[in-house]
Amino acid sequence: MKILTTVKKVVDVELNIHVKDGAIVEDGLQYVINAWDENAVEAAVQLKENNNAETTLVSVGSGDNTDVIRKCYAMGIENAIHIDDPALEKIDSSISARVLQKVYEKENYDLVITGKQAQDTDSGQTGIILAEYLGIPCVSNVVALEVIDDQHIKASRLGDAGTEIIEFELPAVVTVSDSINEPRLPAMRGIMMAKKKKIQVMDLAALGTSFDEVGGGAPKSEIVEFMTSETRQAGQKFEGDAAEITAKVVGLLANEAKVL
Numbered sequence: 001m002k003i004l005t006t007v008k009k010v011v012d013v014e015l016n017i018h019v020k021d022g023a024i025v026e027d028g029l030q031y032v033i034n035a036w037d038e039n040a041v042e043a044a045v046q047l048k049e050n051n052n053a054e055t056t057l058v059s060v061g062s063g064d065n066t067d068v069i070r071k072c073y074a075m076g077i078e079n080a081i082h083i084d085d086p087a088l089e090k091i092d093s094s095i096s097a098r099v100l101q102k103v104y105e106k107e108n109y110d111l112v113i114t115g116k117q118a119q120d121t122d123s124g125q126t127g128i129i130l131a132e133y134l135g136i137p138c139v140s141n142v143v144a145l146e147v148i149d150d151q152h153i154k155a156s157r158l159g160d161a162g163t164e165i166i167e168f169e170l171p172a173v174v175t176v177s178d179s180i181n182e183p184r185l186p187a188m189r190g191i192m193m194a195k196k197k198k199i200q201v202m203d204l205a206a207l208g209t210s211f212d213e214v215g216g217g218a219p220k221s222e223i224v225e226f227m228t229s230e231t232r233q234a235g236q237k238f239e240g241d242a243a244e245i246t247a248k249v250v251g252l253l254a255n256e257a258k259v260l
Contacts, residue, residue, distance in 0.1 A: 001053040001150065001170075004109040005044040005077065006100060006127070008034040009061060009068045010120040022225040033068045036115025040176050042183040043145060044113050045076035051147045054078060056109070060099050062089040066199065073194035074186030085203040087211040092221045093121075097129035098214035102207050104134060111153065112173040116141055123221075127175035137172040143179045 011017065011024070012032045018025040033041075047053045056079040057072050059065045069080045083099055091099075104112065114127035124140075131138030143163070144156035154167045155174060186194070204210055211217070236252075238245045253259050 001047070001051060001111060001147070002107065002109045003044045003047060003053050003055050004104060004107070004112045005037075005040050005055065005057050005072075006112070006114045007037040007041065007057055007059045007068060007072060008115075008118050008120075009059065009063070009065050010034045010118055013119050019226045019228045022227070024226055031068070033071055034115055034118050034120075036117055036119070036176065036178055038115075038183040039178050039180050040113045040115045041072050041075055041077060042181045043176055045184075046181065047111075047145065047147065048076065048078070053111075056081065056107070058083065058100065058103050060088060060096055061091075062086050069199050070191075070194040070197070071186065073197045074190040075184055076190070079200070080197070081200045081202065083204070083207060084201050085211075087204065087216060090223075091216070092219045093123050093125035093129055094220040095215050096126045097133055099204075099207070099209075100126070100130050101133045102209050102214070104130075106207075108171070110170045112171075114173065114175045116175045116177050121223075124175070127173050131173035134171075134173070137168045138174070139166050139168060139172065140175045142174045142176045145174065145176075145180070 009031050010033075012030045015030060017029070041057070044053070044055045048055045055077050057069060057077045058081045059069055060083045062084055065082050065084070069082060073080060081103060083103065088095075088099070100112075112127070112130065114130070116127075117124035118126075128138050128140060139155045139157055141158045142155045143158055146154040148154055148167065151170055152167060153170060153172070154165065157164050157166060158177060158179070204214070238248060
């Protein structure tokens with residue numbers, strides 16, 4: 001089984017992010033592997049360990065993704081591709097999916113594993129759109145994977161009414177929830193070995209396509225503006241007689257909060 005796993009480099013959302021004039025302030029930002037993609041990498045590595053699968057990682061975007069890719073190497077991924085092109089600096093899910101389609105078609109993988117969503121946009125569309133472009137099955141929000149045989153996999157996914165068990169035929173795409181596993185911490189030996197592994201870097205031309213061909217000239221969506229969320233007002237603390245406090249709180253709820 002040949003597995004393709006996708007990884008996105010995103011802003012570390014644990015840090016304070018500032019917005020100015022409708023744009024994110026870039027100074028001082030740090031970047032990390034997207035949290036859901038880390039679960040996708042762990043799922044691929046577990047399939048490699050338990051079913052002798054061959055694993056390949058692909059990261060799409062402009063800039064230096066080396067640290068993100070080498071972390072995936074340290075976790076156990078065998079091969080890595082970075083589609084690095086200046087035109088890919090700001091792209092939507094549809095363009096990402098078109099680029100991934102070109103990567104997939106070069107090798108015809110059996111299974112594509114993506115994170116359910118990216119923590120910077122939260123759109124949760126890339127993997128699903130990719131499956132549509134490829135014309136293959138897609139199971140989203142997956143929390144467990146089981147290989148039945150070389151052609152079939154069973155997946156458990158979180159649905160609206162509970163956990164759904166789905167058996168499907170390969171090739172296919174799955175998008176995984178962060179509930180599927182606990183990503184491993186790379187061992188020191190893996191980290192040292194990852195530093196020596198080769199990363200295949202390609203631009204769109206080397207991939208055999210162009211920005212217009214992957215839909216760059218007509219994106220399906222666009223981020224128009226970033227806005228800082230409203231700051232929550234400080235709460236009020238009341239002390240004294242219970243009856244007086246109750247009357248005061250009821251008055252505030254009725255007259256100010258307008259909830260009564």
